[in-house]
Amino acid sequence: MNEVTLFRRELRYRAGTFLLGVLGVAAAAGCLSGARAFLAAHDHRTEELVAALQERSGGRMAQLRDEARRFSLNLGFNTLLLPPGQALSELHTQDRSTRFFSAPQVEALAAAGLETLNHLRPILRERTAWPERAREVILVGVRGEVYIKSPRWQKPIEQAIAPGMAHVGSALARDLGLEPGAAFKLHGRDFRVEHVLPQAGEEEDISLRIELTSAQEILGRPGGISGILAVTCDCADADPELVRREVDKFIAGIQVVSFTSRAQARHQARTAIARGTEEEADDIRSSRAALRAQVADMAGILVVVVTAGTIVLLGVLTLNSARERRPEVAMLRALGLRASRILALFLGKALLTGVLGGAAGCALGAASARLLAGPGARLSPGFALLVCIVAAGVAVLASLLPAAWAARQDPAGILNQE
Amino acid sequence: MIALRHITKTFTRKHGGSIDVLREVDLQVAAGVFASVSGASGSGKSTLLLIAGSLLRPDRGQVSIGDQDFTGLDPDRRSALRAATFGFVFQRFHLLPYLTVRENVLAATVARPLDRAAAESRIGDLLGRFGLAHRADHLPAELSVGEMQRVALARALVNRPKVLLADEPTGSLDPENAEIVIRCFAEFAADGGTVLLATHDPALATRAGVSLSLRDGRLHSGR
Numbered sequence: 001m002n003e004v005t006l007f008r009r010e011l012r013y014r015a016g017t018f019l020l021g022v023l024g025v026a027a028a029a030g031c032l033s034g035a036r037a038f039l040a041a042h043d044h045r046t047e048e049l050v051a052a053l054q055e056r057s058g059g060r061m062a063q064l065r066d067e068a069r070r071f072s073l074n075l076g077f078n079t080l081l082l083p084p085g086q087a088l089s090e091l092h093t094q095d096r097s098t099r100f101f102s103a104p105q106v107e108a109l110a111a112a113g114l115e116t117l118n119h120l121r122p123i124l125r126e127r128t129a130w131p132e133r134a135r136e137v138i139l140v141g142v143r144g145e146v147y148i149k150s151p152r153w154q155k156p157i158e159q160a161i162a163p164g165m166a167h168v169g170s171a172l173a174r175d176l177g178l179e180p181g182a183a184f185k186l187h188g189r190d191f192r193v194e195h196v197l198p199q200a201g202e203e204e205d206i207s208l209r210i211e212l213t214s215a216q217e218i219l220g221r222p223g224g225i226s227g228i229l230a231v232t233c234d235c236a237d238a239d240p241e242l243v244r245r246e247v248d249k250f251i252a253g254i255q256v257v258s259f260t261s262r263a264q265a266r267h268q269a270r271t272a273i274a275r276g277t278e279e280e281a282d283d284i285r286s287s288r289a290a291l292r293a294q295v296a297d298m299a300g301i302l303v304v305v306v307t308a309g310t311i312v313l314l315g316v317l318t319l320n321s322a323r324e325r326r327p328e329v330a331m332l333r334a335l336g337l338r339a340s341r342i343l344a345l346f347l348g349k350a351l352l353t354g355v356l357g358g359a360a361g362c363a364l365g366a367a368s369a370r371l372l373a374g375p376g377a378r379l380s381p382g383f384a385l386l387v388c389i390v391a392a393g394v395a396v397l398a399s400l401l402p403a404a405w406a407a408r409q410d411p412a413g414i415l416n417q418e
Numbered sequence: 419m420i421a422l423r424h425i426t427k428t429f430t431r432k433h434g435g436s437i438d439v440l441r442e443v444d445l446q447v448a449a450g451v452f453a454s455v456s457g458a459s460g461s462g463k464s465t466l467l468l469i470a471g472s473l474l475r476p477d478r479g480q481v482s483i484g485d486q487d488f489t490g491l492d493p494d495r496r497s498a499l500r501a502a503t504f505g506f507v508f509q510r511f512h513l514l515p516y517l518t519v520r521e522n523v524l525a526a527t528v529a530r531p532l533d534r535a536a537a538e539s540r541i542g543d544l545l546g547r548f549g550l551a552h553r554a555d556h557l558p559a560e561l562s563v564g565e566m567q568r569v570a571l572a573r574a575l576v577n578r579p580k581v582l583l584a585d586e587p588t589g590s591l592d593p594e595n596a597e598i599v600i601r602c603f604a605e606f607a608a609d610g611g612t613v614l615l616a617t618h619d620p621a622l623a624t625r626a627g628v629s630l631s632l633r634d635g636r637l638h639s640g641r
Binding site: 333 | 497501
């Protein structure tokens with residue numbers, strides 16, 4: 001016979017009281033762990049909502065990006081570099097230039113490895129007479145692209161035009177009945193239509209594109225390049241100043257004209273969506289954080305109230321047990337059991353009550369939270385262990401005074417009374 | 419031998435005043451002696467027994483077993499002394515309700531563990547001697563009053579105590595069971611043990627080798 005046997009037998013004999021104590025602790029631990037699991041589910045749901053929002057806006061942004069890319073590609077280019085000193089008004093009203101890039105300048109820019117620009121294409125563009133057709137035409141001399149940022153995986157937007165070949169704007173082709181393969185003369189030179197350009201709704205529709213050198217000769221601008229078309233990188237989509245700062249290092253005073261307002265609008269839309277998404281995500285987070293704080297406050301109050309009730313319950317149960325067991329304790333003292341061992345018997349019972357109640361409470365709390373809040377309601381093993389330890393500690397503390405009272409009872413007085 | 423010298427014990431009453439239960443009581447009971455202390459209810463018999471058994475401290479005086487004075491011992495050493503020296507039998511038995519007969523007897527070994535085989539052998543002897551072998555696995559609630567007192571008696575003897583202290587042990591028993599108890603005490607004394615019996619029953623007191631009576635807090639020889 002030892003104290004463990006005494007402990008086990010007594011526990012079994014007063015199982016009802018013991019279970020009542022365990023249930024009391026389980027209620028408090030269940031409130032605590034349930035609240036914790038519920039808040040975990042709340043956090044999980046918040047992240048789900050934010051992720052769903054980001055996914056939705058990500059899809060919309062991808063769509064816009066794709067639209068912008070397709071638009072840029074259709075248009076060909078979205079930036080025009082003009083020589084220093086070239087008046088824009090002159091360019092737009094008279095369709096002719098008075099300032100030109102030199103070939104070495106273009107070569108230098110092509111070799112610069114620009115970050116903000118891609119697909120550099122030098123052109124010579126000027127309105128000129130077309131004597132053979134008794135009309136004017138916008139003649140564009142092109143050389144093909146002189147700089148592609150990543151030539152290994154990027155293809156040219158527009159190929160160079162071979163000498164003697166011409167690309168004809170859609171409106172011009174329709175007016176003159178020019179179809180691919182058709183031959184015509186321009187300033188006494190023979191050309192054949194290689195390609196009719198798709199309708200763009202702009203001046204391109206009435207332009208005639210030929211190889212650069214031929215155009216320079218026809219227009220009497222040997223070596224002249226009136227502008228360089230380019231595509232800006234994503235990083236500089238909406239900021240021509242960024243482009244200007246980079247290219248100005250190579251050609252001082254160079255002018256950067258961004259003419260793709262639709263592309264810019266899409267870029268701004270993307271930026272706005274991204275910003276809006278972040279703001280909405282912040283709103284979701286903050287509103288749910290406020291809700292979380294309310295739930296946490298309520299749970300905190302509940303846990304405190306239930307824990308206080310449990311402490312009182314355990315104290316009363318232990319006190320009742322101590323009173324009921326007075327003759328038994330007195331007899332054990334008469335048999336030589338020390339007061340400290342009696343105290344250990346009572347506190348051991350309280351400890352077991354706390355551990356079992358804590359474990360049961362964690363299981364009940366987590367299961368209840370899962371039932372109410374879904375699979376996001378989880379309880380970490382570490383927290384469950386902490387709850388069991390705290391529950392055991394609270395149970396021992398709640399039982400300490402009655403247990404000490406029981407252990408310090410005068411056995412003689414009890415045995416004499418009995 | 420148990421010796422009580424100049425034992426004085428006064429209880430303070432809740433509503434004022436005090437009662438001198440024992441006044442300068444001297445008592446010596448040698449080994450092999452069966453002594454009884456008789457007296458009216460409230461005369462201080464139980465108090466004397468509890469002081470003798472180290473469960474209660476006297477206000478003045480000394481209590482010793484052999485050469486050892488245990489009056490001033492700390493509670494833990496008094497507990498150890500109790501476990502090693504005394505066997506107690508009370509009128510109300512004080513069996514632990516959640517232990518079987520066998521376990522109740524073994525409860526006396528919690529504070530003074532016995533070798534398992536020795537304990538089993540001792541338990542078997544005692545249960546057989548008191549006619550309880552067939553009740554070994556029963557709970558106290560399933561026993562008759564006489565059987566419960568016999569279990570208490572077996573528990574008092576299991577550690578082979580030097581002194582047996584009995585407070586009204588037959589107060590709740592029928593004559594047959596009372597006789598078993600008294601015969602047990604006589605045999606214990608005959609085997610060299612010391613028995614101190616407190617009773618208010620004059621007839622029972624006569625069964626002891628030495629009869630004392632307690633009146634007005636003082637011990638007197640004879641009844």
